[in-house]
Amino acid sequence: MPGFSTNLIHGANHLNRVPDVAPPINVSTTFRYDNDPEKLVKLADKELFDILGTPYYSRLSHPNSEQVEASVASITGGYVVAYSSGLGAFYASLTHFNPKVLAIGKGYHGCHGIANIWTRNYGLKQIDLDDDFSQLGKGDVVHLETPVNPEGVNFNIQYYADKAHARGAYLVVDATFAPPPLQDPFDFGADLVMHSATKFFGGHSDLLAGFLITKSKEVRDKLVYDRLLLGTNIANLESWMLLRSIRTLELRVLKQSENATKLVKFLVDNQDKFPDLVKVYHGSLQKDDYIKKQMPRGHSPVFSIEVSSEQFAKSLPSKLKYFHHATSLGGVESLIEWRAMSDDKVSVTLLRVSIGIENVEDLMEDFAAAFGVPDLSKLSIDA
Numbered sequence: 001m002p003g004f005s006t007n008l009i010h011g012a013n014h015l016n017r018v019p020d021v022a023p024p025i026n027v028s029t030t031f032r033y034d035n036d037p038e039k040l041v042k043l044a045d046k047e048l049f050d051i052l053g054t055p056y057y058s059r060l061s062h063p064n065s066e067q068v069e070a071s072v073a074s075i076t077g078g079y080v081v082a083y084s085s086g087l088g089a090f091y092a093s094l095t096h097f098n099p100k101v102l103a104i105g106k107g108y109h110g111c112h113g114i115a116n117i118w119t120r121n122y123g124l125k126q127i128d129l130d131d132d133f134s135q136l137g138k139g140d141v142v143h144l145e146t147p148v149n150p151e152g153v154n155f156n157i158q159y160y161a162d163k164a165h166a167r168g169a170y171l172v173v174d175a176t177f178a179p180p181p182l183q184d185p186f187d188f189g190a191d192l193v194m195h196s197a198t199k200f201f202g203g204h205s206d207l208l209a210g211f212l213i214t215k216s217k218e219v220r221d222k223l224v225y226d227r228l229l230l231g232t233n234i235a236n237l238e239s240w241m242l243l244r245s246i247r248t249l250e251l252r253v254l255k256q257s258e259n260a261t262k263l264v265k266f267l268v269d270n271q272d273k274f275p276d277l278v279k280v281y282h283g284s285l286q287k288d289d290y291i292k293k294q295m296p297r298g299h300s301p302v303f304s305i306e307v308s309s310e311q312f313a314k315s316l317p318s319k320l321k322y323f324h325h326a327t328s329l330g331g332v333e334s335l336i337e338w339r340a341m342s343d344d345k346v347s348v349t350l351l352r353v354s355i356g357i358e359n360v361e362d363l364m365e366d367f368a369a370a371f372g373v374p375d376l377s378k379l380s381i382d383a
């Protein structure tokens, strides 16, 4: 079995259709059927297995999307279904399981928004992850986001997998905040893994995409048929850009994770010198035993800070040189967001920070100056 890094580069090689080292963008929406009349078999009579790899119409699949899926399959050991966005993937997960009850905790507000549409249209009952799971029945869904938005702190996947399975329910893990190689939710009992590939897989803040990953070919086939009908397949150009990004996933994510953990430590170590810094949230500050096993290669590159006032929270981003004030996360450039701007459920004193691949010393200096201590020699630095 080739290693993780090798798979990132070569995991989709078997789908190369031309000798080009950099695969071309295939812009066609439709693909010629076989010229040999003897080979024409109705699509309905074919296994989906045969259809993938022989593109027909790009709403079903196309060469670039299939390469992305093969590449991510090679590093996750699952079947991958790509979507036009992370929320497209979440919608597909609900459509597939069609639960009567959904246990869903804190996390990305857009997923809650979709669950609320289901409650409005179909009467889906929603409970919290802390509620009594005896309300869940066979085929219902527990949707766990870990590390969670916006704080970047972890929840114990195995704990929720056991609780879900005891009721005959499925565990779906939104692992957007800790992509491979940081975390593998399948090791801890997840039935389906979801990613907003817009974030770390894309990694350059220039494409929208989502993944569902399953260990079951049957589930994959059903998801692909649903996707064909719902029209939520990832587009050609986005697939091509995503494949290019995936080559450097490991390099980027490990550096981002390391930078974030160092910056968090710097902020916590010097908190007494930064009177406006009230609290730092991050997985690296959690002490629970399961975390080392669940996050073996580092913590999420995303964390949050609580500051002294709404006014300070709104003004901090404009004092930083190396952080764009913008929503989203996972790109090579660091971002900071006054989070109440896009999520009205979070405190007005909270800022979400997504760390890029800059020199971490520059990010430390930037934060220190914004907190009123421009001279780094007065601070404790353990970079």
Ligand SMILES: Cc1ncc(COP(=O)(O)O)c(C=O)c1O
Pocket: 085, 086, 087, 088, 108, 110, 111, 145, 149, 174, 176, 177, 195, 196, 197, 198, 199, 208, 209, 210, 328
């Ligand atoms: C944890 C999480 N899940 C899902 C999504 C939705 O992804 P997308 O914006 O690709 O639809 C996001 C977006 O921020 C997210 O942070």
